[in-house]
Amino acid sequence: MHLLYPLVLSVLLFSIGIYGVLARRNAILVLMSVELMLNAVNLNLVAFDVWLGDRLHAGQVFTLYVITIAAAEIGLGLAIVLLVFRQRETADVDALRDLGERQYEAMLEPDRGAR
Amino acid sequence: MTGVEILFALLGAVAVAAALLVVGSPNLVHAALWLVVTLGALAGCYLLLTAEFVAWVQVLIYVGAVVVLLLFGLMLTRAPIGYSAELTSGNRWAAAVVAGATGGTLMTVIVEAFRREYVGLHGGVAGASRGIGETIFRYWVLPFEILSVLLLAALVGAIVLSRRTPDEARPAAGATVGAPGLAGGSNGTGRPGGGDLTDTGTGTETGQANAAAPTVPAQDDDRTLPVSESTGSQGGAG
Numbered sequence: 001m002h003l004l005y006p007l008v009l010s011v012l013l014f015s016i017g018i019y020g021v022l023a024r025r026n027a028i029l030v031l032m033s034v035e036l037m038l039n040a041v042n043l044n045l046v047a048f049d050v051w052l053g054d055r056l057h058a059g060q061v062f063t064l065y066v067i068t069i070a071a072a073e074i075g076l077g078l079a080i081v082l083l084v085f086r087q088r089e090t091a092d093v094d095a096l097r098d099l100g101e102r103q104y105e106a107m108l109e110p111d112r113g114a115r
Numbered sequence: 116m117t118g119v120e121i122l123f124a125l126l127g128a129v130a131v132a133a134a135l136l137v138v139g140s141p142n143l144v145h146a147a148l149w150l151v152v153t154l155g156a157l158a159g160c161y162l163l164l165t166a167e168f169v170a171w172v173q174v175l176i177y178v179g180a181v182v183v184l185l186l187f188g189l190m191l192t193r194a195p196i197g198y199s200a201e202l203t204s205g206n207r208w209a210a211a212v213v214a215g216a217t218g219g220t221l222m223t224v225i226v227e228a229f230r231r232e233y234v235g236l237h238g239g240v241a242g243a244s245r246g247i248g249e250t251i252f253r254y255w256v257l258p259f260e261i262l263s264v265l266l267l268a269a270l271v272g273a274i275v276l277s278r279r280t281p282d283e284a285r286p287a288a289g290a291t292v293g294a295p296g297l298a299g300g301s302n303g304t305g306r307p308g309g310g311d312l313t314d315t316g317t318g319t320e321t322g323q324a325n326a327a328a329p330t331v332p333a334q335d336d337d338r339t340l341p342v343s344e345s346t347g348s349q350g351g352a353g
Contacts, residue, residue, distance in 0.1 A: 003232040009127040015218030020138030022210030072269035079276035091192040
C-alpha cells in the first residue's frame with residue numbers, strides 16, 4: 001500500500017479538527033474536535049510503525065498510550081466543563097471572557113461595556 | 116490500486132465525511148454520533164494497516180468509553196438536543212482559513228517527502244496482540260507504569276473537580292430555580308464567597324432577578340441543610 005494514503009487521511013482529519021477547535025462554540029464540541037486531531041496523530045504513528053517495520057513496535061505502543069491519555073484528558077476536560085457550567089450556567093466558550101481585555105469586550109458588546 | 120488501497124480509500128472517505136459532519140453539524144447529539152462513525156472507520160484503517168490490537172483498543176476505548184462520556188457531558192450541561200444555529204461561532208471563516216493553510220502546508224510537505232514510499236503489508240501481522248504485549252512488557256514497561264500513575268492522577272483530579280461542596284451547591288441551585296432565564300449570564304449574587312467570579316456584567320432587570328432569587332429558595336436550603344450535609348459527604352457530583 002502506498003504510504004500516502006494514511007498520511008493524507010491523517011492530514012485531512014487534523015485540519016478538520018483544527019477547524020472544529022477554532023470554530024465551535026460549545027466546549028464539548030471543542031473536545032470532540034481535539035479527539036479528531038489526536039486520532040489523526042494516531043493514524044500517523046501506526047502508518048509509520050508499519051512502514052518502518054519497527055521491531056519494538058514503538059509507533060503502535062505509543063498509539064496505545066495516546067489513546068489512554070486521551071481518555072484521561074476527556075475525563076478531566078468534562079469535569080472542567082461541568083464545573084464551568086455549574087458556575088456560569090453555560091458551556092459556551094465564547095461567553096467566558098472574564099480574562100479578556102475590557103476594551104475588547106466593550107468593542108464586542110457595547111451594552112455590557114457601558115456599565 | 117490494489118484491493119487494500121481501494122478499501123483504505125473508501126474507509127478514509129467515510130472518516131473524512133463523518134469528521135466534517137462532526138465539526139459542521141447543527142445538532143449536538145448528531146455530532147457526537149458522527150464521531151462514532153469517524154472513529155469506527157479509523158479502526159478499520161488500523162486493521163488494514165495490520166495494527167490489529169490498536170484497532171480493537173480504538174473500538175473499546177474511543178467508541179465505547181470516550182463517546183459515551185461525551186454524551187454524558189452533553190446531557191449534564193443541558194445542551195440543546197435538537198437543531199440549534201448557535202453552535203458555530205462568528206469566526207468560522209478565520210478558522211477555515213487557518214485549517215486550510217495548515218492542511219495545505221502539511222499536505223505539500225508530506226506528498227513531497229513520501230511520494231515513492233510503500234508500506235509492505237505482506238510480512239505478516241505487525242500488530243497482533245501477542246507481539247504488542249511482549250514489546251510493551253519487555254521494552255516499554257516504564258512508560259506503562261508512568262501511564263498508570265497518570266491515569267490515577269487524572270481520576271483523582273476529575274473527582275476533586277466535579278465534586279460539589281455543600282456551601283457552593285445550594286445557592287447556585289436556588290438561583291437556577293428562582294430565575295431560570297439567566298442562561299447566558301451569571302448566577303451571581305446568591306453564591307457566598309464567589310463574588311470575584313461572578314461579575315460578568317448583568318443588566319438591571321437580571322440584577323433584580325438575581326437579588327430576588329435567593330430569598331425564596333434560601334429557606335428551603337436552610338431546612339435541608341443537615342440532610343445534604345450528611346448525604347453530600349460522598350461527593351454527590353452529578
